[in-house]
Amino acid sequence: MSDRVSIKIPRPLYVRLQQVIGDSGFSSPTDFIVFVLRDLVGSLEPEKVGELSDDELVAIRKKLENLGYL
Amino acid sequence: MIKAHGGRLISRIATEAEQERWRAELPALKHVTLNRRELSDIEMIATGAMSPLEGFMDQRDYEHVCEHGRLANGIPWTIPITLAASSELIAAEGIQSGHNVALQSDDGTVYAVLEVSDIYKVDKEREALTVLKTTDTAHPGVAYLQKTGDTYLGGRITMLQRPVHAEFEDFRLDPRETRFLFKEKGWDTIAAFQTRNPIHRAHEYLQKCALELVDAMLIHPIMGETKFDDIPADVRLECYNALLKGYYPAGRVAMSILPAAMRYAGPREAVFHAIVRKNYGCTHFIVGRDHAGVGGYYGTYDAHRIFEEFEALEIGITPLFFDHAFFCHSCQNMASQKTCPHDSDQHVFLSGTRIREMLSRGESLPPEFTRPEISEILQRHYSNESASVAS
Numbered sequence: 001m002s003d004r005v006s007i008k009i010p011r012p013l014y015v016r017l018q019q020v021i022g023d024s025g026f027s028s029p030t031d032f033i034v035f036v037l038r039d040l041v042g043s044l045e046p047e048k049v050g051e052l053s054d055d056e057l058v059a060i061r062k063k064l065e066n067l068g069y070l
Numbered sequence: 071m072i073k074a075h076g077g078r079l080i081s082r083i084a085t086e087a088e089q090e091r092w093r094a095e096l097p098a099l100k101h102v103t104l105n106r107r108e109l110s111d112i113e114m115i116a117t118g119a120m121s122p123l124e125g126f127m128d129q130r131d132y133e134h135v136c137e138h139g140r141l142a143n144g145i146p147w148t149i150p151i152t153l154a155a156s157s158e159l160i161a162a163e164g165i166q167s168g169h170n171v172a173l174q175s176d177d178g179t180v181y182a183v184l185e186v187s188d189i190y191k192v193d194k195e196r197e198a199l200t201v202l203k204t205t206d207t208a209h210p211g212v213a214y215l216q217k218t219g220d221t222y223l224g225g226r227i228t229m230l231q232r233p234v235h236a237e238f239e240d241f242r243l244d245p246r247e248t249r250f251l252f253k254e255k256g257w258d259t260i261a262a263f264q265t266r267n268p269i270h271r272a273h274e275y276l277q278k279c280a281l282e283l284v285d286a287m288l289i290h291p292i293m294g295e296t297k298f299d300d301i302p303a304d305v306r307l308e309c310y311n312a313l314l315k316g317y318y319p320a321g322r323v324a325m326s327i328l329p330a331a332m333r334y335a336g337p338r339e340a341v342f343h344a345i346v347r348k349n350y351g352c353t354h355f356i357v358g359r360d361h362a363g364v365g366g367y368y369g370t371y372d373a374h375r376i377f378e379e380f381e382a383l384e385i386g387i388t389p390l391f392f393d394h395a396f397f398c399h400s401c402q403n404m405a406s407q408k409t410c411p412h413d414s415d416q417h418v419f420l421s422g423t424r425i426r427e428m429l430s431r432g433e434s435l436p437p438e439f440t441r442p443e444i445s446e447i448l449q450r451h452y453s454n455e456s457a458s459v460a461s
Contacts, residue, residue, distance in 0.1 A: 021144075026140075026143075026144030027134075027142065027144060031143045031144045032144060035144055035145060035384075038076065038077035038078075039073065039077055039383070041077070051081075052250070057250075060246075060247050060250050061250075061254075063240065063247065064243075064247070064250070064251050064254070066240060067240060067241070067324075068320070069255075069324050070251070070254055070255075
């Protein structure tokens with residue numbers, strides 16, 4: 001099974017995106033859309049500090065306390 | 071909390087299950103020996119400091135970065151992160167795309183495994199011109215390229231073991247650790263300050279201007295590979311500690327070591343440094359004059375102008391641009407060209423050469439230039455250095 005799916009968007013929007021990305025370095029509207037959506041979804045996700053286990057949290061807290069930062 | 075570059079903080083540190091799997095495979099794997107820069111790169115990649123990178127660049131990303139300052143998918147990225155090997159070694163070891171390769175230091179310690187997805191020949195001159203803007207072999211970045219292999223290996227890495235650092239282990243905080251710190255402290259806006267030198271009054275001025283705008287400051291000195299004539303890391307750390315103790319509000323400043331190697335790529339490295347600090351959770355990044363420059367290869371404010379090539383949303387972290395700062399005798403305070411109306415003869419400025427000369431002679435640096443505690447530490451360093459040269 002492919003790890004990609006197709007999503008349909010209105011053609012005028014697609015053409016507009018082609019114009020917007022111009023020389024920006026994004027190689028296609030698809031890359032631009034993925035970048036924007038990833039950023040948007042990322043900002044909506046609950047804050048997690050890198051998925052830390054309880055043990056890791058304790059160790060990090062201790063390290064920061066030793067440095068006098070906490 | 072600001073998102074990592076590309077939206078997700080990468081971790082390529084092996085889980086227990088991955089450790090078990092890779093350790094079982096290790097005896098059958100071919101080996102590639104890493105140099106100091108590559109060793110620091112795998113640590114940066116594995117901890118997420120180089121998010122969204124998950125390994126060394128394949129040819130598509132590499133060429134896109136060199137030509138456009140972006141990864142192949144369009145995300146801004148200005149410095150090639152590559153693993154070099156000689157074509158002879160690759161042929162002798164029979165390394166091919168699809169193989170897994172153990173990455174070791176020169177003492178034979180295996181730190182990571184590379185899943186090779188691409189092997190490609192490199193045009194070093196092209197890389198030097200596009201990234202470093204020069205092919206002059208006196209530039210340390212060009213000199214580095216000259217002594218590395220002619221072929222790059224691309225692919226995802228998995229770190230099996232963290233490099234053991236003999237010094238300052240406590241001050242080494244990974245991105246998830248600085249992010250945890252910022253969250254715990256309730257700091258929403260954090261400015262990062264990159265340095266590879268002692269902090270003098272001019273740098274202190276920039277930092278304090280920034281501190282007026284944001285919640286906190288992360289002083290983030292580079293302690294990876296630097297030039298031979300840069301001040302040694304232990305001396306710099308002593309300077310930073312003395313300065314923080316005496317002149318900074320303890321509850322609003324943290325210091326941590328960045329294990330990156332300097333590229334001396336000037337403007338391109340300024341963008342790279344900003345992106346890396348975003349991965350550490352910082353929201354602002356101080357860019358002074360000739361950031362990450364060396365010699366006269368870059369214009370004084372090229373590292374400011376390069377940010378105009380990107381949309382603010384794409385970079386994510388906000389650059390704080392500062393002009394050349396100095397103490398002005400007429401103003402009787404620190405200032406910059408932007409804020410001081412007086413002639414340069416009123417400004418206290420010392421070149422690097424003049425500073426070294428004064429310190430080598432055992433002279434103190436003027437307090438308008440550097441704090442007395444810093445001057446003392448540097449005087450001690452230079453007198454020890456002179457003594458060791460004399461003996």
